[in-house]
Amino acid sequence: MLPVRLRLLGIEKVNEDLAIFRFSCGKTLKFSPGQFCTLTLSGTGRLDQLGVLAEKDEDLKARLKGFSNGKVTRAYSIASRPGIGLLELIIQKVNDGGLLPPGNDGKRAGIATTELFSWVPSLDVDVLAASAAENDVSIGFGRFTPPDNRIIVLVATGTGNAPFMSIIREEYGFEHIEKKWNIPQKHRKIVFIHAVKRLDDLHAYAGQLIELEKMCDTFTYIPLCTEKGIEEEKVYLKEKEIKVLYAENVFVNRQEKDRLARPNSLDPNEIDSLVKKKTLASAFQKITGKALSPSLHYMMFCGNPYTGTNIEKIAKSLGFSEKDFAKEAW
Numbered sequence: 001m002l003p004v005r006l007r008l009l010g011i012e013k014v015n016e017d018l019a020i021f022r023f024s025c026g027k028t029l030k031f032s033p034g035q036f037c038t039l040t041l042s043g044t045g046r047l048d049q050l051g052v053l054a055e056k057d058e059d060l061k062a063r064l065k066g067f068s069n070g071k072v073t074r075a076y077s078i079a080s081r082p083g084i085g086l087l088e089l090i091i092q093k094v095n096d097g098g099l100l101p102p103g104n105d106g107k108r109a110g111i112a113t114t115e116l117f118s119w120v121p122s123l124d125v126d127v128l129a130a131s132a133a134e135n136d137v138s139i140g141f142g143r144f145t146p147p148d149n150r151i152i153v154l155v156a157t158g159t160g161n162a163p164f165m166s167i168i169r170e171e172y173g174f175e176h177i178e179k180k181w182n183i184p185q186k187h188r189k190i191v192f193i194h195a196v197k198r199l200d201d202l203h204a205y206a207g208q209l210i211e212l213e214k215m216c217d218t219f220t221y222i223p224l225c226t227e228k229g230i231e232e233e234k235v236y237l238k239e240k241e242i243k244v245l246y247a248e249n250v251f252v253n254r255q256e257k258d259r260l261a262r263p264n265s266l267d268p269n270e271i272d273s274l275v276k277k278k279t280l281a282s283a284f285q286k287i288t289g290k291a292l293s294p295s296l297h298y299m300m301f302c303g304n305p306y307t308g309t310n311i312e313k314i315a316k317s318l319g320f321s322e323k324d325f326a327k328e329a330w
């Protein structure tokens with residue numbers, strides 16, 4: 001493994017807590033769609049100060065995962081297509097993480113994301129490469145890639161859309177420079193279900209996905225949101241009309257222990273009974289006209305671990321086994 005230096009080309013803020021980061025190292029980037037890369041950030045004043053604090057406090061040092069000597073290492077799923085010189089990531093700012101800001105006011109923020117959201121283009125970061133040649137570097141890790149020719153059903157929450165954007169862009173020929181689709185004749189069918197907390201989180205990619213859906217009847221896009229008042233309304237995203245469904249009508253995306261923290265959350269029995277109603281399966285059938293089935297579909301989930309557990313329960317109850325279902329959560 002060796003570090004390869006990447007240059008930050010630009011940051012596209014989707015909203016104050018979500019942004020698309022684009023990097024390049026002047027070489028072709030090799031990976032499989034669905035894989036993640038590993039970034040190491042270093043040499044910033046904030047990280048150096050955190051390093052000094054951690055050296056004096058063994059407890060803090062032990063709690064700071066992936067951090068040592070002023071360097072922080074984090075995994076990010078790749079949202080761009082492989083085989084080009086551009087790395088695109090979509091990153092959520094963490095506001096409750098492991099960073100004790102200098103001054104120690106008791107507030108914690110995400111170590112890596114606080115850094116990244118304060119960056120400006122032309123700063124450098126290291127990406128871990130499994131191998132590097134004169135013209136290309138291999139930066140992909142993990143086995144989260146669709147295996148065969150069944151229809152791929154992709155279910156994501158939040159930034160879990162990143163690996164799926166790579167899969168969709170590769171399958172339907174997205175040209176990153178011209179920002180347009182050049183759909184190859186031979187491609188797999190994909191259904192993409194994406195749930196977000198804030199409607200404006202969809203601004204990141206909805207425009208591209210709506211355009212693809214209009215161009216191509218083998219692609220289905222189902223955006224969901226947990227914001228109150230969404231219920232099956234048509235809303236406008238960047239001047240494009242889009243129907244966004246209320247996420248809780250399609251799947252349960254709450255965690256059991258939420259009940260302690262949030263007054264309107266569900267207890268484990270309520271969650272189980274909602275899962276058994278298989279809301280995802282009936283919504284899927286209503287929208288696509290097909291029953292979810294492992295003989296037709298390969299299913300992938302990426303995002304919130306609790307939603308992932310619920311989706312997996314639904315998939316298993318429909319006959320999906322390990323060879324028909326893959327999950328990545330963080």
Ligand SMILES: Cc1cc2nc3c(=O)[nH]c(=O)nc-3n(C[C@H](O)[C@H](O)[C@H](O)COP(=O)(O)OP(=O)(O)OC[C@H]3O[C@@H](n4cnc5c(N)ncnc54)[C@H](O)[C@@H]3O)c2cc1C
Pocket residue numbers: 036063064065072074075076077078089090091092093094096097098099108109110111112113114159160162163328329330
């Ligand atoms: C395979 C993989 C792919 C990923 N892909 C993406 C992606 O595409 N986009 C994306 O935005 N993220 C992705 N992530 C998550 C990413 O790696 C980071 O975990 C995330 O950006 C937060 O990093 P951070 O340093 O800002 O937060 P951290 O400081 O590491 O905090 C993260 C969380 O850990 C807890 N925590 C950590 N330290 C402490 C502490 N000392 N005290 C209390 N709580 C603490 C907090 O609950 C906090 O919410 C991925 C993770 C994996 C494993």
